[in-house]
Amino acid sequence: MSMSVIVAAASEGSTGEQFTFWTCAILSVIGALGLVLSRKTVHSALFTALTMLNLAVLYIANDAPFLGLVQVIVYTGAVMMLFLFVLMLVGVDSSDSLIETLKGQRLIAVLLLAGFAVLLILTLGTALTGTQSVGLVAANEEFGGNVQGLAHLMFTTYLLPLEVVAALLITAALGALVLAHRDRWTPKLDQEALSRLRMERYAETGAHPGPLPNPGVLATSNAIGTPALLPDGSPSELSVPPPLRGESRSRLAAETTEIDADVTEVREIAEGKETMRPKALRDVDGHTDLAEVYPEEKGD
Amino acid sequence: MPELSDFGNDPFWLVCLKTLGVFVILVVLVLFTIWAERRVVARMQMRIGPNRTGPFGLLQSLMDGFKLALKEEIIPVTAHRAVYWLAPLLSAITAFAAFAVIPFGPEVSIFGVITPLQLTDFPQSVLYVLAVASIGIYGLVLAGWSSGSTYPLLGGLRSSAQMISYEISMGLSFVAVFLYAGSMSTSQIVSSQQSLWFAVLLAPSFVIYVTAMVGETNRAPFDLPEAESELVGGFHTEYSSLKFAMFFLAEYINMVTVSSIATTLFLGGWMAPWPLSLIPGINSGWLPMLWWLAKTMLFIYLFIWLRGTLPRLRYDQFMAFGWRVLIPVSLLWIVLVSGLRAIREEMGDTSNTMLAVGAIILAVLLGLLLLATMRRTRVREPDIVEPTGPLSPQAGTFPVPPLPGQTFEYTPRSRQPVAGATTSGSQEEPDA
Incomplete structure (x- = not known):
């Protein structure tokens, strides 16, 4: 060639x-x-x-x-x-809110953009017209390679700017650390202190110090909101995770009656009094009406 | 020894052939590694491991791969579809791509064309591996985020934090190698280790790299992003079928990649180990691929050994180790190495002076270490108050059995103490 x-x-x-x-x-x-x-x-x-x-x-x-x-x-x-x-x-899933919180930010943005454009045009103009380009191949060969050439420039001609930028970056990092740092005023609670606290709370208020009981897994549902049943058959509210507790408190009674109904139903099926077809469906695709789930039996 | 100018001259068909070769080597190595891991860990745990499919169970991972690909795929309703698709692709593609600059051997003749046994090389190829690895992290993070589920998100966040932290010490461990090799290209680093491996010359760098590479590949004891006991499966909890297989593949390819980087940068690459290297002609032709394979397998065995031996670190311990130990030590080591290089280049050979200075520095360091350990032994005496006197079960504590020397006050309900129920025999026996 x-x-x-x-x-x-x-x-x-x-x-x-x-x-x-x-x-x-x-x-x-x-x-x-x-x-x-x-x-x-x-x-x-x-x-x-x-x-x-x-x-x-x-x-x-x-x-x-x-x-x-x-x-x-x-x-x-x-x-x-x-x-x-x-x-x-x-x-x-946080999407940006469209309300502007900074006053006059659009104006500032336009001004900054104009300034940036001027800088860009000036720099590009100088680079395109004023500077004599030797080409990257020649520039790379001068010091034996791209990395060597960059290193040479960084540690000779541009040493001061490099150091200044490094100092700036370190200052910014330290500033972020200082701003994000918060002094601890009280001693950190270790495992021993926490266990002592639990015991004190138990002695004072009778709060259960051990791990909470697991949620119940029942015939109707194995959802985490299902309460465990205590030996006397009453639901244990402690077994429900705290976020679900408020809602489940009102549902507890309903759940128990439903469970009772299910148990009776299963027993009846076992004794041959009942066929295997469900009487009521609570959760099949959100339908509660049997006729919606089994449309062909509408005439019955 | 191939020079940098030997690369980039291959005809198109040879480039395709080499690419195919790298692909096949990687896939076969992955299948073998999975099998080896299961067999070796099984042996370490006094089990047998897979031994039914094929000779010694060698085809087990192949069959598992088929099964995995044909399984039902379940995509969560909450998943962000596009990103969910992109993540495993990113992981697998970058894992394969990193292998393009690994040298397998010297120049050989393939169908009459003399060419180095390496897909390509250029003056900054080690940096290319780092760059590709850092894109690979996106695969993990995006997988965690796009699943729309909590455990994968936590796993993805952990993996990004972990890999960024350990990539720093990994990159720092390369610096000394670059200084001594005078190049960032893999083939030139291999050629510069002809007389002495960098694992010997730059032992601290080697140790730092080997530690960082385990962290970088998310392997035990640093496998926190997929800590089963805390995060179910980590970032790939919600992935199934072929997409999960991609992550699986990528993890094992990454293991092979970091192992072969270690081989290339520290163990002389494809060159024969010392006593063998005295035989003339052993480092030419196709034979060096065998040495490369042996050294890489050594590192893979190390991975398996670690997994079979060490328990998982706690997350804060792990991060503290990365940031407070590995990175400062690497920085110190780089300053030391470049200082020594500078002195040698400015003042010529000053071995004796340097040895003396080194001895003084070593003595000072040892003294500091001794001081530090002495300070650490001054442990605060724990203020344990020996409990004495009667113990009421409800007095400010949870009911516990009495300690030696304590008596037990019985509540009215328990009339009869059970024989041997308490350690103390001195308490008053209530009337029956």
């Missing part, structure tokens, strides 16, 4: 290059739009990750493999993952 062919191929872009560019460009724009337009915050985060990945591929395709890989490791792998982490912790 002669030199002129290579130059021609590079200026027009080979088929592979074209394919990579158009695929990644379209995908990253889709990701950027998805970030803004998604209702769910987790979807937004995923679209951001998509954009980051495609940008990384573009960096690699443009002879900057180190930048591309570090972008994936640091931004996609760590920063975006922490975002996801927080979003998931905050709420599995």
Whole structure:
């Protein structure tokens, strides 16, 4: 292959290059739009990750493999993952509220956008017209490789900015730690102290100190809200998990009568007084009427 | 030894062939690893393990795979469909993709084309493995989130926290290797270990890597994301059939991947171990694949051994170990290694001075360690009050049997004490 062919191929872009560019460009724009337009915050985060990945591929395709890989490791792998982490912790299904809490944020956003656009245009303009480009291949070869070249620049020309940015990042991390930190004023309750507390509470109020009884598993239902039955046949409210207790308190009596009815029914079936067809269905797809479940027997 | 310029020249059919080869090697290794794990753990627990299907039960995992793929698939109603589909794919694809830069051997001739036994390589290929692994974490986290259920969510969160934490120490353990190899490409790191393995030269890095790789693959004793006793099955609780099989596959491929990374970076890759390496010509042709396989299997055996031996860590202990021990130690080690390299490059060979300085540093460290242990032995005396006197069952405590030296006050209901029911024989016997 002669030199002129290579130059021609590079200026027009080979088929592979074209394919990579158009695929990644379209995908990253889709990701950027998805970030803004998604209702769910987790979807937004995923679209951001998509954009980051495609940008990384573009960096690699443009002879900057180190930048591309570090972008994936640091931004996609760590920063975006922490975002996801927080979003998931905050709420599995929390959608953004549409009420604006920051006053005048749109105006500020537009101003900032204008400032950013000016900076971007100026920088791009200087880079495109003012700077003489040697090309990445030549720049990479100067110090024997992409990583070596970057390291050389970082630790000579740009040493001070690098250190300043590092100090800034560390300050931000420490600031976050300090803001999130809360001093403990009382000693931490260990296992021993907790058990003592339980015993004291038992002595004072008679609160049960041991583990609570398991929920009951009965003929009609094995749901966690089903109360266990005490030896005298009365339902034990302690066996129901606290969130279900209030509701179940009113249902306890009803449940017991239903259970009694079921037991009688089963007994009758066993004694041959009754056929196996249910008299009433409580839970078949929300139907309570037998005729709805067995429509062909409507005429009976 | 293959050079970096030897890569990227393969014809298209050879690239396809190599890709297929990597795929087949991985799948077979996974099937073998599952079988080996069950057999070895069984032997450690005085059982036999699967021995019915095929010779020595070797076909057991293949049959299990078929069964798993044909099982009924249940998708929870609360699942977020698109993400639920995406998660296992992400996990499995990234697991396979990471293997593209693992060197299996030197240059060989495949149908007349001289080519290295490695799919591809480039100057930053170890970073590529880290990048692909960090995308793989998305599979786990998204699986946990999209299931729309609590246990998977907790498992997914745990796995993301765990893998990010341990990826840091993993990445730091690579730094010393990069410094000594002068390259981030897997094939060049292997070539630079011709005289001495980095596991010997950079032993602390090796230890840190081996610890981090167990954390990174969610294996026992660091298998907190799928702690059965706390989280049912972890992030894949709501997955079934082929989608679960994908996660299963990905987990075992990741095991093979981190094992072969350890082999490549620290144990000389495909090069024969020391006494064998003296035989001329042993490191050429197809034979080195055998050494690669043996070393990788050694690490896989280590995984199985750990699982058969160690109980699971508590979550806070595990995170504290990662952040307070592994990362600071790695950072210190990197500073030490780069300091030594810098001194050697600036001042030439100063072995004797360095040895002396090293001895002084070691002595100081030992002194500090001794001080720390002495301080730790000054334990606060526990203020145990020996209970004496009569014990009333209702006096501020839950009814418990009396301690030695205590007497028991009987409630009116229990007229007759049961013989031998109390440890103390000194109490007054109530009248019958």
